[in-house]
Protein backbone atom coordinates (compact mmCIF):
# COMPACT_ATOMS: atom_id res chain seq x y z
CA UNK A 1 0.00 0.00 0.00
CA UNK A 2 1.34 3.38 -0.99
CA UNK A 3 0.79 5.25 2.26
CA UNK A 4 2.97 2.94 4.38
CA UNK A 5 5.36 0.06 4.12
CA UNK A 6 4.70 -3.47 5.33
CA UNK A 7 6.39 -5.63 7.95
CA UNK A 8 7.30 -8.62 5.76
CA UNK A 9 8.76 -10.53 8.72
CA UNK A 10 5.53 -10.33 10.77
CA UNK A 11 3.59 -11.12 7.58
CA UNK A 12 5.48 -14.34 6.89
CA UNK A 13 5.74 -15.48 10.50
CA UNK A 14 2.11 -15.01 11.59
CA UNK A 15 -0.08 -14.32 8.55
CA UNK A 16 0.69 -17.17 6.18
CA UNK A 17 -3.05 -17.88 6.10
CA UNK A 18 -3.38 -15.03 3.58
CA UNK A 19 -1.57 -16.90 0.80
CA UNK A 20 -2.71 -20.32 2.06
CA UNK A 21 -6.35 -19.28 1.47
CA UNK A 22 -5.18 -17.78 -1.83
CA UNK A 23 -4.37 -21.27 -3.18
CA UNK A 24 -8.06 -21.61 -4.13
CA UNK A 25 -7.82 -18.40 -6.13
CA UNK A 26 -4.88 -19.82 -8.08
CA UNK A 27 -7.17 -22.78 -8.90
CA UNK A 28 -9.76 -20.35 -10.19
CA UNK A 29 -7.03 -18.76 -12.33
CA UNK A 30 -6.08 -22.15 -13.86
CA UNK A 31 -2.59 -21.05 -14.94
CA UNK A 32 -1.18 -22.93 -17.92
CA UNK A 33 2.34 -23.58 -19.16
CA UNK A 34 3.57 -20.82 -21.44
CA UNK A 35 1.09 -18.17 -20.29
CA UNK A 36 2.19 -14.71 -19.18
CA UNK A 37 0.61 -13.69 -15.86
CA UNK A 38 0.87 -10.67 -13.56
CA UNK A 39 0.42 -11.20 -9.80
CA UNK A 40 -0.78 -7.76 -8.64
CA UNK A 41 0.01 -6.97 -4.99
CA UNK A 42 2.17 -10.10 -4.83
CA UNK A 43 3.50 -9.50 -1.29
CA UNK A 44 6.31 -11.91 -0.42
CA UNK A 45 5.75 -13.96 -3.58
CA UNK A 46 4.32 -17.32 -2.46
CA UNK A 47 1.37 -17.28 -4.89
CA UNK A 48 3.52 -15.98 -7.75
CA UNK A 49 5.70 -19.04 -7.13
CA UNK A 50 2.63 -21.31 -7.20
CA UNK A 51 1.59 -19.82 -10.54
CA UNK A 52 5.13 -20.22 -11.88
CA UNK A 53 5.09 -23.87 -10.78
CA UNK A 54 2.30 -24.44 -13.34
CA UNK A 55 4.75 -23.41 -16.06
CA UNK A 56 3.50 -19.84 -16.53
CA UNK A 57 5.81 -16.86 -16.80
CA UNK A 58 4.96 -14.58 -13.85
CA UNK A 59 5.74 -11.00 -12.96
CA UNK A 60 4.95 -10.13 -9.34
CA UNK A 61 4.14 -6.46 -8.79
CA UNK A 62 3.89 -4.72 -5.43
CA UNK A 63 4.28 -1.17 -4.15
CA UNK A 64 6.02 -2.14 -0.91
CA UNK A 65 9.84 -2.16 -1.11
CA UNK A 66 9.99 -4.47 1.92
CA UNK A 67 7.57 -7.03 0.46
CA UNK A 68 9.26 -6.97 -2.96
CA UNK A 69 12.69 -7.29 -1.30
CA UNK A 70 11.50 -10.36 0.62
CA UNK A 71 9.85 -11.85 -2.50
CA UNK A 72 13.13 -11.53 -4.42
CA UNK A 73 14.97 -13.18 -1.56
CA UNK A 74 12.41 -16.00 -1.32
CA UNK A 75 12.22 -16.70 -5.06
CA UNK A 76 15.38 -15.40 -6.77
CA UNK A 77 14.49 -17.02 -10.12
CA UNK A 78 11.18 -15.14 -10.44
CA UNK A 79 10.66 -11.58 -11.63
CA UNK A 80 9.33 -8.99 -9.19
CA UNK A 81 8.73 -5.31 -9.85
CA UNK A 82 8.26 -2.44 -7.44
CA UNK A 83 5.24 -0.59 -8.83
CA UNK A 84 1.88 0.78 -7.78
CA UNK A 85 -1.22 -1.09 -8.99
CA UNK A 86 -2.76 2.27 -9.94
CA UNK A 87 0.03 2.95 -12.42
CA UNK A 88 1.63 -0.36 -13.42
CA UNK A 89 2.44 -1.14 -17.07
CA UNK A 90 3.56 -4.32 -18.81
CA UNK A 91 6.02 -4.58 -21.69
CA UNK A 92 3.62 -6.82 -23.68
CA UNK A 93 -0.09 -7.54 -23.01
CA UNK A 94 -0.50 -10.60 -20.75
CA UNK A 95 -2.81 -13.63 -20.69
CA UNK A 96 -4.01 -12.99 -17.14
CA UNK A 97 -3.85 -10.64 -14.18
CA UNK A 98 -4.18 -12.33 -10.80
CA UNK A 99 -4.55 -10.71 -7.39
CA UNK A 100 -5.04 -12.06 -3.86
CA UNK A 101 -5.80 -10.01 -0.74
CA UNK A 102 -4.42 -6.78 -2.17
CA UNK A 103 -7.09 -4.74 -3.98
CA UNK A 104 -9.05 -3.68 -0.87
CA UNK A 105 -6.01 -1.62 0.15
CA UNK A 106 -6.53 0.68 -2.83
CA UNK A 107 -9.63 2.93 -2.70
CA UNK A 108 -8.84 4.21 -6.23
CA UNK A 109 -10.32 1.02 -7.70
CA UNK A 110 -11.17 2.58 -11.09
CA UNK A 111 -7.50 3.46 -11.62
CA UNK A 112 -6.47 -0.12 -10.85
CA UNK A 113 -9.12 -1.68 -13.12
CA UNK A 114 -8.08 0.66 -15.96
CA UNK A 115 -4.48 -0.58 -15.62
CA UNK A 116 -5.61 -4.22 -15.43
CA UNK A 117 -7.69 -3.83 -18.62
CA UNK A 118 -4.77 -2.12 -20.39
CA UNK A 119 -2.40 -4.94 -19.35
CA UNK A 120 -4.58 -7.77 -20.73
CA UNK A 121 -4.61 -9.25 -24.22
CA UNK A 122 -8.08 -9.41 -25.83
CA UNK A 123 -9.68 -12.51 -24.28
CA UNK A 124 -7.28 -12.30 -21.31
CA UNK A 125 -8.65 -12.94 -17.83
CA UNK A 126 -8.67 -11.12 -14.52
CA UNK A 127 -8.99 -13.34 -11.45
CA UNK A 128 -9.00 -11.73 -8.03
CA UNK A 129 -9.99 -12.15 -4.41
CA UNK A 130 -10.08 -9.35 -1.88
CA UNK A 131 -12.26 -7.98 0.92
CA UNK A 132 -15.89 -7.55 -0.13
CA UNK A 133 -18.81 -5.60 1.31
CA UNK A 134 -18.90 -6.02 5.12
CA UNK A 135 -15.34 -7.36 5.38
CA UNK A 136 -13.92 -7.19 8.94
CA UNK A 137 -16.79 -4.93 9.91
CA UNK A 138 -16.79 -5.98 13.56
CA UNK A 139 -13.06 -5.41 13.91
CA UNK A 140 -13.22 -2.02 12.21
CA UNK A 141 -16.25 -0.91 14.22
CA UNK A 142 -14.56 -1.80 17.53
CA UNK A 143 -11.17 -0.37 16.57
CA UNK A 144 -12.77 2.82 15.18
CA UNK A 145 -14.77 3.37 18.39
CA UNK A 146 -11.73 2.82 20.62
CA UNK A 147 -9.56 5.12 18.49
CA UNK A 148 -12.24 7.80 18.63
CA UNK A 149 -12.42 7.45 22.42
CA UNK A 150 -8.65 8.18 22.38
CA UNK A 151 -9.19 11.26 20.21
CA UNK A 152 -8.02 9.61 16.97
CA UNK A 153 -10.02 9.57 13.70
CA UNK A 154 -9.71 5.80 13.08
CA UNK A 155 -10.22 6.26 9.32
CA UNK A 156 -9.22 3.09 7.44
CA UNK A 157 -9.86 4.17 3.77
CA UNK A 158 -10.33 0.65 2.50
CA UNK A 159 -12.37 -0.59 -0.46
CA UNK A 160 -14.88 -3.38 0.17
CA UNK A 161 -17.32 -3.40 -2.79
CA UNK A 162 -20.40 -5.51 -3.40
CA UNK A 163 -20.60 -7.85 -6.40
CA UNK A 164 -22.85 -5.35 -8.20
CA UNK A 165 -20.58 -2.39 -7.60
CA UNK A 166 -17.41 -4.19 -8.65
CA UNK A 167 -19.00 -5.91 -11.66
CA UNK A 168 -20.22 -2.54 -12.97
CA UNK A 169 -16.73 -1.12 -12.60
CA UNK A 170 -15.20 -4.07 -14.47
CA UNK A 171 -17.83 -3.87 -17.24
CA UNK A 172 -17.22 -0.16 -17.70
CA UNK A 173 -13.59 -1.07 -18.55
CA UNK A 174 -14.46 -3.80 -21.06
CA UNK A 175 -14.11 -6.70 -18.62
CA UNK A 176 -17.04 -9.13 -18.68
CA UNK A 177 -17.71 -10.84 -15.36
CA UNK A 178 -18.10 -14.57 -15.96
CA UNK A 179 -18.24 -15.59 -12.28
CA UNK A 180 -18.40 -13.76 -8.94
CA UNK A 181 -18.97 -14.73 -5.33
CA UNK A 182 -19.23 -12.80 -2.05
CA UNK A 183 -18.89 -15.11 0.94
CA UNK A 184 -18.18 -15.13 4.66
CA UNK A 185 -14.93 -16.70 5.73
CA UNK A 186 -14.35 -16.45 9.50
CA UNK A 187 -10.56 -16.71 9.48
CA UNK A 188 -8.66 -18.25 12.41
CA UNK A 189 -5.77 -16.10 13.63
CA UNK A 190 -2.54 -17.47 15.08
CA UNK A 191 -2.22 -17.75 18.87
CA UNK A 192 -3.61 -16.03 21.95
CA UNK A 193 -2.42 -12.70 20.60
CA UNK A 194 -3.98 -13.33 17.21
CA UNK A 195 -6.24 -10.28 17.14
CA UNK A 196 -3.58 -7.92 18.45
CA UNK A 197 -1.09 -9.27 15.92
CA UNK A 198 -3.63 -8.90 13.08
CA UNK A 199 -4.28 -5.25 14.02
CA UNK A 200 -0.55 -4.57 14.30
CA UNK A 201 0.08 -6.22 10.93
CA UNK A 202 -2.65 -4.54 8.95
CA UNK A 203 -3.50 -1.34 10.83
CA UNK A 204 -0.37 -0.25 12.68
CA UNK A 205 -0.51 3.05 10.74
CA UNK A 206 -3.65 3.92 12.77
CA UNK A 207 -2.20 3.23 16.20
CA UNK A 208 -1.19 6.30 18.23
CA UNK A 209 2.39 6.11 19.57
CA UNK A 210 1.86 6.65 23.31
CA UNK A 211 -1.56 4.99 23.48
CA UNK A 212 -0.84 2.03 21.25
CA UNK A 213 -0.96 -0.56 24.03
CA UNK A 214 -4.19 0.85 25.51
CA UNK A 215 -5.91 0.89 22.11
CA UNK A 216 -4.86 -2.70 21.39
CA UNK A 217 -6.00 -4.07 24.78
CA UNK A 218 -9.30 -2.19 24.77
CA UNK A 219 -10.05 -3.34 21.20
CA UNK A 220 -9.25 -6.94 22.16
CA UNK A 221 -11.59 -6.76 25.16
CA UNK A 222 -14.40 -5.27 23.11
CA UNK A 223 -14.07 -7.99 20.46
CA UNK A 224 -13.45 -10.98 22.73
CA UNK A 225 -17.15 -11.94 23.24
CA UNK A 226 -17.80 -11.86 19.47
CA UNK A 227 -14.61 -13.06 17.83
CA UNK A 228 -12.79 -15.27 20.35
CA UNK A 229 -14.01 -18.84 20.80
CA UNK A 230 -12.30 -21.25 23.24
CA UNK A 231 -9.19 -19.05 23.23
CA UNK A 232 -9.03 -18.89 19.42
CA UNK A 233 -9.41 -15.57 17.63
CA UNK A 234 -11.21 -15.21 14.31
CA UNK A 235 -11.30 -12.30 11.86
CA UNK A 236 -14.75 -11.67 10.37
CA UNK A 237 -13.62 -11.81 6.75
CA UNK A 238 -16.06 -11.50 3.84
CA UNK A 239 -14.33 -12.11 0.54
CA UNK A 240 -15.20 -11.12 -3.00
CA UNK A 241 -13.93 -13.41 -5.75
CA UNK A 242 -14.23 -12.58 -9.42
CA UNK A 243 -13.26 -14.02 -12.77
CA UNK A 244 -13.65 -11.62 -15.69
CA UNK A 245 -12.58 -11.67 -19.33
CA UNK A 246 -11.46 -8.74 -21.50
CA UNK A 247 -13.99 -8.51 -24.33
CA UNK A 248 -13.00 -5.16 -25.81
Ligand SMILES: C[S@@+](CC[C@H](N)C(=O)[O-])C[C@H]1O[C@@H](n2cnc3c(N)ncnc32)[C@H](O)[C@@H]1O
Pocket residue numbers: 001002006018019022040041042043044045046047061062063064067083084085086099100101102103105106
Ligand atom coordinates in the same frame (compact mmCIF):
# COMPACT_ATOMS: atom_id res chain seq x y z
C1 LIG B 1 -2.14 -8.81 2.48
S1 LIG B 1 -0.84 -8.60 1.33
C2 LIG B 1 -1.19 -9.91 0.15
C3 LIG B 1 0.06 -10.36 -0.55
C4 LIG B 1 -0.06 -11.57 -1.49
N1 LIG B 1 -0.97 -11.30 -2.60
C5 LIG B 1 -0.50 -12.82 -0.75
O1 LIG B 1 -1.53 -13.40 -1.09
O2 LIG B 1 0.24 -13.23 0.18
C6 LIG B 1 -1.34 -7.14 0.43
C7 LIG B 1 -0.26 -6.65 -0.52
O3 LIG B 1 -0.84 -5.62 -1.34
C8 LIG B 1 0.18 -4.69 -1.60
N2 LIG B 1 -0.39 -3.41 -2.04
C9 LIG B 1 -1.18 -2.58 -1.32
N3 LIG B 1 -1.46 -1.46 -2.03
C10 LIG B 1 -0.84 -1.60 -3.23
C11 LIG B 1 -0.74 -0.78 -4.40
N4 LIG B 1 -1.33 0.42 -4.45
N5 LIG B 1 -0.02 -1.24 -5.44
C12 LIG B 1 0.60 -2.45 -5.38
N6 LIG B 1 0.56 -3.26 -4.29
C13 LIG B 1 -0.16 -2.84 -3.24
C14 LIG B 1 0.92 -4.58 -0.28
O4 LIG B 1 2.19 -3.98 -0.41
C15 LIG B 1 0.94 -6.04 0.18
O5 LIG B 1 2.12 -6.68 -0.23
